[in-house]
Each structure stands twice: as C-alpha cells, then as structure tokens.
Amino acid sequence: MNWYLMVWKKFAEFDGRSRRKEYWMFALFNFLAAIALGAIGGVGVAVSKDYGGLLFIPFGIYFLAVIIPGLAVSVRRFHDTGKSGWLVLVFFLVGLIPFIGIIGAIIQIVFMCQDSDPGTNQYGPNPKFPEQAFGVLSGSAGFTSMGLPLGAQPQPPTVGSNFGFCRGCGIRLKDASPFCGNCGGRV
Numbered sequence: 001m002n003w004y005l006m007v008w009k010k011f012a013e014f015d016g017r018s019r020r021k022e023y024w025m026f027a028l029f030n031f032l033a034a035i036a037l038g039a040i041g042g043v044g045v046a047v048s049k050d051y052g053g054l055l056f057i058p059f060g061i062y063f064l065a066v067i068i069p070g071l072a073v074s075v076r077r078f079h080d081t082g083k084s085g086w087l088v089l090v091f092f093l094v095g096l097i098p099f100i101g102i103i104g105a106i107i108q109i110v111f112m113c114q115d116s117d118p119g120t121n122q123y124g125p126n127p128k129f130p131e132q133a134f135g136v137l138s139g140s141a142g143f144t145s146m147g148l149p150l151g152a153q154p155q156p157p158t159v160g161s162n163f164g165f166c167r168g169c170g171i172r173l174k175d176a177s178p179f180c181g182n183c184g185g186r187v
Contacts, residue, residue: 004029007073014085016124018076023112026073030066037062074112079123081114 003025007018037059044055075085087108094104116126 001029007069010072010076011069012072014072014075015079016076017080017116017121017127018073019080019116019127020077020113022127023073023077026070030070033062034059076123077112079121080116080127081111082117082121082123083111087111 003022006022007026010016038056041053041056041059044052046052071088074088078085078087091104091108095101097104116128119126
C-alpha cells in the first residue's frame with residue numbers, strides 16, 4: 001500500500017525515476033479499485049434500472065483523478081530504464097491504431113518490466129540504491145547528493161572507507177575494493 005501512496009505523494013512529478021515495484025503496485029491497486037467501483041455500479045444498474053447508473057459516477061471520478069499520477073509514474077518508470085518519458089505519448093498514439101496498438105502495448109509492458117539502469121542516469125539516482133549517487137549529481141540538474149548543498153564537492157570514498165560503488169556498472173564493491181569484480185573497472 002505504501003507504493004501506491006508514494007505515487008499519490010508524487011502526484012504530478014514527471015522528473016526522476018520510479019522502481020518497477022512502485023509502478024506495478026500502482027497498476028495493481030488501480031485495477032482492483034476499478035473492479036470494485038465497476039462492481040458497485042453494476043449492482044446499482046441491476047437493482048434500479050432508472051437510477052442505478054448513478055453508482056458509476058465514483059468510477060468516473062476515480063478514473064479522472066488517476067490520470068495525472070498514472071502518467072507521472074509511467075514517465076518516471078521509463079526514466080528509470082534510461083528511456084525518454086515521451087515514449088508514454090508515443091505508445092498512446094500507437095495504441096490508437098487498430099492491431100498495431102496491441103503490439104505497441106506488448107512492447108510497452110516489456111519496457112515497464114525491465115530492471116533499473118544501474119547507478120545514476122541522466123534522470124537521477126537509482127531509486128533502488130540512492131546511496132550510489134554519492135558525489136555524482138552534486139551541482140547538476142538541481143539535484144543534491146546526500147544532503148550536500150549544490151556546488152559542494154564531496155570526497156570520493158577511499159580504499160579504507162569500507163564504502164564504494166563502481167562508477168561503470170553501479171554495483172556495490174566488496175570491502176571497498178578499488179576494482180569492480182563485475183565489469184573490471186577501476187573506482
């Protein structure tokens with residue numbers, strides 16, 4: 001439930017990144033809410049032919065309320081995989097074309113299921129491991145790193161500091177090793 005509420009807290013935040021879990025939990029709760037509100041409307045129609053359709057009004061209000069947060073979390077999800085948020089619009093327009101829209105929807109689902117880009121990309125730090133952003137975003141794009149003011153230059157971790165991440169692939173280094181065991185890069 002926290003993941004669903006997190007999207008509502010970032011109501012119209014189109015910059016930054018969102019994890020898979022945040023996106024898919026939001027999609028799951030929206031699906032469950034749509035089924036529940038649709039069932040209430042359906043029961044209302046079955047009970048009263050004249051005024052039963054009024055029970056579909058909460059469904060419509062919920063649908064309108066969820067459009068902006070849904071777009072925002074989709075854009076942030078594309079950002080998390082290193083892709084432009086404008087792909088949301090592209091997939092919407094492709095979805096308007098009969099038969100081709102189904103292929104576009106499948107491709108969009110594949111993009112939404114991809115894992116995060118390791119480390120920091122042009123859209124911000126990895127939401128799975130925000131500590132990886134140490135010193136990377138200081139002074140750029142309005143981001144601050146680990147509470148440091150803009151323009152401050154943090155010191156990179158030293159070999160003896162027992163803290164470090166590979167700048168090439170973003171994985172945590174074991175015992176602050178100066179070399180990455182994954183990509184072979186030097187810290």
